[in-house]
Amino acid sequence: MSKDNKIDQELVRQLAVILNETDLTEIEVEQGDLHIRVARNITMSVAAPVAQPAMAAPAMQAAPTAVAEAPQAAESKGHVVKSPMVGTAYLAPEPGADEFVKVGDTVTAGQTILIVEAMKHMNQISADRAGKVTEIFVESGQPVEYGEPLLTLE
Template identity: 65%
Template sequence: MSNKTIDYDLIRQLAAILDETDLTEIEVEQDKLRVRVARTPAVQSFAPAAMAAPAPAAPAAAAALSPTGGIPDPATHPGAVTSPMVGTCYLAAEPGARSFVEVGDTVRQGQTVLIVEAMKHMNQIAAPRAGKVTAIFVDNGQPVEFGEPLLIIE
């Protein structure tokens, strides 16, 4: 390793660019120092779901189906709306307010369906298409991972 010090301000700026642009990776080289900042779904993103399944006293098969509304793998569903970033998911604009959407609601393309807060920035997540909300997989204030299914619009 060289004698150069790490430019933490540069790393913070690159991370902010990732959040602003919804990129998953950015790399720069400056004075023979290469810095790569990436946001990728970590293996640990599956740990909370795996740890949550044994908690209920119900049979494992029923517990596995109830959080996903009976959908075997929500991430592969064609109507899945996934998190574009790591953050905290909010179902309403502010505490005590009505949720943006509920199961059974019909939404239009571009309508805000929830918010993901990342680095104190509230990112409105818009419906990618018009349709009916058939499942919501997150709770208000729940941490979410990049690529995690949030809801289904059919």
């Protein structure tokens, strides 16, 4: 292998770090004749779809429909608080504890309304304005996507 054809291991490491930090599944870089693709297999971390692929496919197809319908219903009733990141939503600070908010609760701007765990970090999600919680779209332990509606404030 000539010197020009050596793989830049530091670049591959940097891409892997970016991949993990951004919670992406793959990243590609092209510079001249050099083309590097770094990807990770996310199906290994989700046991149910691997064990029962026939059941996982319909569930995965139904989820985007439910997410797509939720903002339309929520926007007509009030202010929708959306997830600022990809992760797992938790409605309480720890298992067995009271939830941060329930439907009917009044919240103040800056008040913690739930937690989104991303890459082993618990990120407190705060209300961006005061209001009354009219709907909660997620359940504790549910995966959420960036921009997915979490709850509605009136």
